[in-house]
Amino acid sequence: MRWLHTVPLRLRSLFRRRRVEQELDDEIRYHIERQAEQNIAAGMTPGEARYAALRAMGGVEQRKEECRDMRKMHLVEDVLRDLQYAVRMMRRNPGFTLLAMLIMGLGIGANTAVFSVVDAVLLKPFSFRQPDRLVTVWEENMRLGYPHTDVAAGNYLDWKEQSDAFEDLAAYFGNAFNLTGEGTPERLDGIQATPNLFSVLGVKPALGRWFNSSEGLPGQSQVTILSYGLWKRKFGGNPQIVGQSILINDQPHTVAGVMPEGFEFPRGDTQLWVPIQFPGTQSGSAGRNVHLLSVVGRLKPLIRWQQAETQVQTIARRLAETYPETNKDYGALVIPLQQEFVRDARLSLWLLLAASVLVLAIACSNVANMLLTRGVGRTREIAIRSALGAGRRRVARQLLAEGVLLSATACVVGVLFAAASFQFLDNLIPPALSGAVFPTVDLRLLGFAVLISLLSGIVFGLAPLRETFRVDLSEAFRARSAGSGVRIRSRAFLVAFETALAVVVVAGTGLVVRTIMNIGAVDPGFRPQNVLTLRLELAANQYPTIEKRIAFYREVLGRVHALPGVISAGFTTFLPYTNFGGATGFFVEGRSDIPPTMVYRRETSSEYLAAMGVSLLKGRWFTEEDDRNHLLVTIISEGAARLLDGDPIGRHVNFGNPRGPWLTVVGVVGDMREEGVALPSRRAVGYTPYAQSTEVWFFNPRDLAIRVQADPMSLAAAVQREVWGINPNQTVAQIRTLETILDQQVSNRKLQAALLSAFSLLSISLAALGLYALLSFVVQARKQEFGVRMALGATPRQLVAAVLRQSVRWIGGGVLAGLAITLVVARSLSSLLYGVEPTDPLTLAASVFLLFGVGVSAALVPAWRASRIDPMTALRHE
Amino acid sequence: MSKPTDLVQGTLDLLIMKMLALEPMHGWAVSQRLKQISGDVLQVSDGSLYPALHKLEQEGWIKAEWAPSENNRRAKYYSLTRIGRRELEKETANWSRLSAAITQVVQLEKG
Numbered sequence: 004m005r006w007l008h009t010v011p012l013r014l015r016s017l018f019r020r021r022r023v024e025q026e027l028d029d030e031i032r033y034h035i036e037r038q039a040e041q042n043i044a045a046g047m048t049p050g051e052a053r054y055a056a057l058r059a060m061g062g063v064e065q066r067k068e069e070c071r072d073m074r075k076m077h078l079v080e081d082v083l084r085d086l087q088y089a090v091r092m093m094r095r096n097p098g099f100t101l102l103a104m105l106i107m108g109l110g111i112g113a114n115t116a117v118f119s120v121v122d123a124v125l126l127k128p129f130s131f132r133q134p135d136r137l138v139t140v141w142e143e144n145m146r147l148g149y150p151h152t153d154v155a156a157g158n159y160l161d162w163k164e165q166s167d168a169f170e171d172l173a174a175y176f177g178n179a180f181n182l183t184g185e186g187t188p189e190r191l192d193g194i195q196a197t198p199n200l201f202s203v204l205g206v207k208p209a210l211g212r213w214f215n216s217s218e219g220l221p222g223q224s225q226v227t228i229l230s231y232g233l234w235k236r237k238f239g240g241n242p243q244i245v246g247q248s249i250l251i252n253d254q255p256h257t258v259a260g261v262m263p264e265g266f267e268f269p270r271g272d273t274q275l276w277v278p279i280q281f282p283g284t285q286s287g288s289a290g291r292n293v294h295l296l297s298v299v300g301r302l303k304p305l306i307r308w309q310q311a312e313t314q315v316q317t318i319a320r321r322l323a324e325t326y327p328e329t330n331k332d333y334g335a336l337v338i339p340l341q342q343e344f345v346r347d348a349r350l351s352l353w354l355l356l357a358a359s360v361l362v363l364a365i366a367c368s369n370v371a372n373m374l375l376t377r378g379v380g381r382t383r384e385i386a387i388r389s390a391l392g393a394g395r396r397r398v399a400r401q402l403l404a405e406g407v408l409l410s411a412t413a414c415v416v417g418v419l420f421a422a423a424s425f426q427f428l429d430n431l432i433p434p435a436l437s438g439a440v441f442p443t444v445d446l447r448l449l450g451f452a453v454l455i456s457l458l459s460g461i462v463f464g465l466a467p468l469r470e471t472f473r474v475d476l477s478e479a480f481r482a483r484s485a486g487s488g489v490r491i492r493s494r495a496f497l498v499a500f501e502t503a504l505a506v507v508v509v510a511g512t513g514l515v516v517r518t519i520m521n522i523g524a525v526d527p528g529f530r531p532q533n534v535l536t537l538r539l540e541l542a543a544n545q546y547p548t549i550e551k552r553i554a555f556y557r558e559v560l561g562r563v564h565a566l567p568g569v570i571s572a573g574f575t576t577f578l579p580y581t582n583f584g585g586a587t588g589f590f591v592e593g594r595s596d597i598p599p600t601m602v603y604r605r606e607t608s609s610e611y612l613a614a615m616g617v618s619l620l621k622g623r624w625f626t627e628e629d630d631r632n633h634l635l636v637t638i639i640s641e642g643a644a645r646l647l648d649g650d651p652i653g654r655h656v657n658f659g660n661p662r663g664p665w666l667t668v669v670g671v672v673g674d675m676r677e678e679g680v681a682l683p684s685r686r687a688v689g690y691t692p693y694a695q696s697t698e699v700w701f702f703n704p705r706d707l708a709i710r711v712q713a714d715p716m717s718l719a720a721a722v723q724r725e726v727w728g729i730n731p732n733q734t735v736a737q738i739r740t741l742e743t744i745l746d747q748q749v750s751n752r753k754l755q756a757a758l759l760s761a762f763s764l765l766s767i768s769l770a771a772l773g774l775y776a777l778l779s780f781v782v783q784a785r786k787q788e789f790g791v792r793m794a795l796g797a798t799p800r801q802l803v804a805a806v807l808r809q810s811v812r813w814i815g816g817g818v819l820a821g822l823a824i825t826l827v828v829a830r831s832l833s834s835l836l837y838g839v840e841p842t843d844p845l846t847l848a849a850s851v852f853l854l855f856g857v858g859v860s861a862a863l864v865p866a867w868r869a870s871r872i873d874p875m876t877a878l879r880h881e
Numbered sequence: 882m883s884k885p886t887d888l889v890q891g892t893l894d895l896l897i898m899k900m901l902a903l904e905p906m907h908g909w910a911v912s913q914r915l916k917q918i919s920g921d922v923l924q925v926s927d928g929s930l931y932p933a934l935h936k937l938e939q940e941g942w943i944k945a946e947w948a949p950s951e952n953n954r955r956a957k958y959y960s961l962t963r964i965g966r967r968e969l970e971k972e973t974a975n976w977s978r979l980s981a982a983i984t985q986v987v988q989l990e991k992g
Contacts, residue, residue, distance in 0.1 A: 008944065030907075030908060033909065033957070059927045059928070060928050061926055066931055070931050070932050073932055073935040
């Protein structure tokens, strides 16, 4: 029970400090007085008596200090006192404090903001249970050039049965569903998935239940699970929705559950899930020929994904031997889910984080420099403190307290700054995750901010220490020593260091900006201006025959053409960038020697290619004549034409069937970049007129492109009205301009470039500020020397040159070091760049010259000031 | 800086507690009593007394109270706490064992 006594005592010495001190004072004084009285009684004079009493005590202040030490609270007390003192110092120099706080706040804020996204996307993965145990499994066929391809159902079932590396494997594929009977008909992107998908992901529905294992089999009652967003938007968040029946593709489906908010798998726009199973697909070749599925699995405990991969590869080899017809050359690969989902975003986020760390380093060295400069002004103060018995540790602690206090306030500024920037950071989140992850201010983020603030506080707080202790005490006390003994080497080093880092940031930014310019300059193969696009997915039950579909397309095009301002309009299977699927084999009559090649297949209306602004290189466009009563024709893209020797016009080709029927090539058009603007299309394209289509199938047109005279979006409502005039239950989705689709290709790069540019600007300004401050200080310190030189006949020009020479040495060193660092680290950026080498001489030279120029400009004012020194005033001070 | 090392480590603490066990005292009285009883044998400086008192107080073995002193001025009176008393018993026993052992060793050498 000792603490009953000691704790109140400790608290008392901490919080009633003045009282406790007073008591200590009284106690000692009482002793001295009594002793002195006794000494007087023994015959001493009062003076002698008092002196003897004091001497017996042996240094009253020291004894008091020993008594204080006994309280064991002196560490806390000292820290509190240090902080108090630091607060006083900060308040005495509000300008300095504000500037340092702002610089550090920006540095910390930039880091925290970027970290919030890195954390949300890379480190804090999804709402899945143990997401690091989740993997995706793919097939690959290197001979056909697919490193990463969708899985055939039969193979999926064999993996599931024969592998013991997974707790379970689920499969799914994207589909679009018509939701009718609930207000306006809607086309919803959804997923058909094996019933175990949610248990594999380990996410429970917010309402209702998972699918059960028999659901999705033919003949079972149909069910669905809704996304939180769909449930809120379409069903008003009705809690009674579970068990109700809704119309999906005109079939009644019972709602089994609603997924929680933020669960968006596999994409942000997935709105519902419908179960499906694949019975009987293991027998027969069809189940192994159609590669459609995405497969996600949960690893058993202690199994590494590499082990799982080895296992599925073994199974794939066995399948290739058993079913050579379908599985020859098909292998398998496993990719951790997190890696799969963030892919390219990973590197660009790390790049941003690296850049922001550099900015923080620059900010730190800048503030360190400011403290150093101020430290020189405080030399006398610290010398006095040392003379009064403050040990080195004590002084160090004092400086540390100031640094940490500064960084703590900067931390608050930084977190506020980061929180304010969240809304601008959306575009950094890869589209597959958008909507599923958000940067938030949480404990992890605050922890990160506090950690980096503390680290920087220690770094720049202690930076002045070495300098401070180098000061000779006796020299410090001589009044006029301010300039002579000043060492500037460590400060010059810091300035060079800042310059070097700034070069790295600026060069990196330059490379990314050039990438964006290059992408912007890429000819996508079509003219994106003034084109409205939308998707009309036809429901199988409403349009069960190709005749009905053709009639619908005709009617829509007819009505759209009648709208004012429409120049041309056309249907296609998929617009560029909207789907990377829909490829079939390309076959040429009489040429079995051409290696199997996949091309994208598009069924289009006659005007589609013209409406897109694709250039016709040879032959003719489709016409209204090209229907089933006429010759079967096709237009192929340049890439496909290259596969044919000689003139392609008039040649006979087929898509998907090596035995025909043969289509006659009537035209060749330029290649469009189908997969993304930054990469040339891997595959060529074959276009056929929809009017010659004979089947209701995947390739039937769904996307409509309308070229107009003015603002495309102003036509959107009218087009929608016309479509609903034809069929009030028809869904109209993805209404946007072609430019928007194109812009999405670069939007996250643009944000990245904007952030990097801000970082660059910040680092350049900080480096310039650092140099300016240091030179101003140097000029001030060498005032007398300059005065003397002037008096001896030096011209102002010579003095300016002297200062500039010094600054050029520092900047030059920094710039060269920065160039060297850039050359080493830039290579790691190459996969983020397009059309520019990571060591692009132009970008590097521009960065070097920029920093050099800015540096010299920053030096001009102090240099000019040096030339304006009046020798008389300068010398009078001596 | 001189620390209270004039005496064997812990001995001063023991002496102080022993005196306070008899009656509450203020610091000066303790110093007087120490001089009286140990005379010239034990040199306890006034300087080392107060840190020792403060240490014992912080340990919770003695407690302090301000009260009027003999000459009607307020002085800080120290007295032994209950756990202080237990500590004193323990330390006294330790001391007896230690001094007996030392005596034995010293005599052994002489003999």
